[in-house]
Amino acid sequence: MKSRDATLIIGPGRVGSTLAVALQDCGWPLVAIGGRHPAGYKTLATRLDPNIFCGRLDELASRYGSAFPVVLLTVPDDVIAEVAGIAVEQGLVDRNSVVLHVSGFCSGQALAAVSSQGGSVGSMHPLQTFTGTGDAVSGCHWFVEGDEQAIEISSRMVSCLEGIFHLLRGENKTLYHAAASIASNLMTGLVDAALETAGKAGLDHGEMLGALAPLLLRTVNNLIQHGPELSLTGPVSRGDVETVRAHVEALSKQPDILALYRLLASRTIDIAVRSGRIDEQCAAEIKRVVTDFDHPSSLEGEQ
Numbered sequence: 010m011k012s013r014d015a016t017l018i019i020g021p022g023r024v025g026s027t028l029a030v031a032l033q034d035c036g037w038p039l040v041a042i043g044g045r046h047p048a049g050y051k052t053l054a055t056r057l058d059p060n061i062f063c064g065r066l067d068e069l070a071s072r073y074g075s076a077f078p079v080v081l082l083t084v085p086d087d088v089i090a091e092v093a094g095i096a097v098e099q100g101l102v103d104r105n106s107v108v109l110h111v112s113g114f115c116s117g118q119a120l121a122a123v124s125s126q127g128g129s130v131g132s133m134h135p136l137q138t139f140t141g142t143g144d145a146v147s148g149c150h151w152f153v154e155g156d157e158q159a160i161e162i163s164s165r166m167v168s169c170l171e172g173i174f175h176l177l178r179g180e181n182k183t184l185y186h187a188a189a190s191i192a193s194n195l196m197t198g199l200v201d202a203a204l205e206t207a208g209k210a211g212l213d214h215g216e217m218l219g220a221l222a223p224l225l226l227r228t229v230n231n232l233i234q235h236g237p238e239l240s241l242t243g244p245v246s247r248g249d250v251e252t253v254r255a256h257v258e259a260l261s262k263q264p265d266i267l268a269l270y271r272l273l274a275s276r277t278i279d280i281a282v283r284s285g286r287i288d289e290q291c292a293a294e295i296k297r298v299v300t301d302f303d304h305p306s307s308l309e310g311e312q
């Protein structure tokens with residue numbers, strides 16, 4: 010292989026396909042794509058230069074006959090270790106290879122099959138969601154961990170992809186991934202809870218989703234531009250104790266959503282204190298309303 014960065018991507022799924030096209034387009038020396046089923050890699054092949062070989066791992070092994078300098082594993086988290094082992098067995102990876110996966114959760118330790126052979130290992134996670142339908146890669150924030158060589162290659166690859174590079178310690182990946190899930194997946198749960206509550210008020214799901222859109226977008230924009238302290242509005246930030254009490258009472262027939270409201274309202278009380286919007290005394294009063302509310306009367310007749 011001519012280039013010291015000659016790269017093989019294993020796993021032509023959502024991330025693998027997106028990265029393959031982006032790496033090709035930015036001029037990175039992408040050499041081959043490895044997959045399990047022709048349906049996956051043949052579809053991707055139609056979007057790539059014909060010189061980039063797409064095939065099964067055993068076909069790649071017999072075609073190239075030597076290990077790849079860089080291997081990117083874009084397979085599901087649960088099979089990273091297994092596929093790394095197969096790549097080693099097939100001779101696609103050796104002690105001179107740098108192997109990276111793109112999971113936000115697993116660390117480079119999932120690649121023990123490679124490091125035990127003396128190869129370099131790491132992970133580079135794009136903090137973005139990919140559906141495999143032409144999502145942009147430039148401008149992505151990449152969180153990278155691994156050994157020195159893995160970090161060096163990732164840093165150049167991220168720069169080629171016009172991404173933003175961040176270093177992370179392997180042992181902190183679970184917390185990093187939890188943070189991303191809170192901001193993205195749990196936010197989805199939160200909006201779903203808002204829609205269910207609006208449904209109890211007799212509002213149509215689709216109509217309400219459309220109506221919430223400008224509010225959600227402005228909230229997210231404010232958060233991005235100004236941070237939580239300056240973005241917080243609403244009854245907690247104004248110290249409107251009675252409004253919060255009314256919310257808590259009104260939610261008493263939706264115990265799951267009430268639990269969510271209580272937890273997140275407590276969080277926003279802390280934000281309001283931090284930003285100087287309410288004093289400690291007011292905070293304590295709202296906290297009492299949020300945490301001490303017992304809802305026996307509201308639940309009566311709910312059987």
Ligand SMILES: NC(=O)c1ccc[n+]([C@@H]2O[C@H](COP(=O)([O-])OP(=O)(O)OC[C@H]3O[C@@H](n4cnc5c(N)ncnc54)[C@H](OP(=O)(O)O)[C@@H]3O)[C@@H](O)[C@H]2O)c1
Nearest residue numbers: 020021022023024045046049083084086088111112138139
């Ligand atoms: N999608 C996202 O938004 C996103 C964002 C950031 C990071 N990631 C990470 O990216 C990685 C891939 O996720 P994805 O969403 O792209 O998954 P995906 O769309 O399901 O693609 C997975 C690919 O791996 C192949 N594969 C599955 N099991 C295999 C095995 N045992 N041996 C060989 N190939 C196998 C699949 O091939 P078949 O078609 O043959 O099953 C498919 O090509 C994961 O580590 C994930 O955490 C995903």
